[in-house]
Amino acid sequence: MSEPSEVEAARLTTQRIGAAYDRHVRGRPVEASTVATISYLVTLVAVRAYTTIVRPLPDAPDITIGDTHIHHVVPGVLLLLLAGMLALDEVARLPRAVLFGVGAALVLDELALIVFLKDVYWLPEGVLSLVAVAVGLAALVVNAWRGRQFLGALMNAFRRRSPRGGRRPPG
Numbered sequence: 677m678s679e680p681s682e683v684e685a686a687r688l689t690t691q692r693i694g695a696a697y698d699r700h701v702r703g704r705p706v707e708a709s710t711v712a713t714i715s716y717l718v719t720l721v722a723v724r725a726y727t728t729i730v731r732p733l734p735d736a737p738d739i740t741i742g743d744t745h746i747h748h749v750v751p752g753v754l755l756l757l758l759a760g761m762l763a764l765d766e767v768a769r770l771p772r773a774v775l776f777g778v779g780a781a782l783v784l785d786e787l788a789l790i791v792f793l794k795d796v797y798w799l800p801e802g803v804l805s806l807v808a809v810a811v812g813l814a815a816l817v818v819n820a821w822r823g824r825q826f827l828g829a830l831m832n833a834f835r836r837r838s839p840r841g842g843r844r845p846p847g
C-alpha cells in the first residue's frame with residue numbers, strides 16, 4: 677500500500693480533527709471555553725509575533741487616528757465589552773467565545789499600558805504584561821485539562837503523520 681500524498685495526508689488529518697471535535701467538544705459544556713482558549717492562544721501568538729517583527733521598522737504599519745497610535749488594548753476592551761453585552765441575553769455563544777478570547781489576549785498583552793497609563797511595552801515595566809499573559813496561559817492550562825479528551829484525540833491525529841506528511845507505520 678503506497679503512502680498518501682501530502683494533500684491526502686492533510687485532508688485525513690483535518691478529518692480526524694473534525695471528528696475529534698464532534699466527538700469530544702461540539703455541543704458540550706466545554707465547547708465555548710475551548711473556542712475561547714484557541715482564540716486567545718492564536719491571538720496572543722499573532723500579536724506578539726507582529727509587534728516583535730514591526731518594532732524595528734522605521735515606518736511600522738500601525739493603526740493611528742490623527743497622530744495618535746491606537747494600541748491593541750483598545751480593540752481588546754471593545755471586544756470584551758461586546759462579548760459581555762452578548763452574554764447578557766445569552767446569544768451567539770461561540771462567536772461570543774471568540775470575541776472574549778481575542779479581546780482577553782489583546783488586553784492582557786498590554787495590561788502594563790493600562791496600569792502605568794503610558795506605553796511601557798518594551799520597557800522594564802512591560803514585564804507586568806508578561807505576568808498577565810502568564811496568568812492567561814494558566815487559564816489555558818485549566819481549559820486544556822477540561823478538554824483533555826479532545827487534546828488527546830488532536831495529538832493522535834497529528835501523530836499519525838510522519839515528518840514527510842505520510843502515515844507512520846504501525847507499531
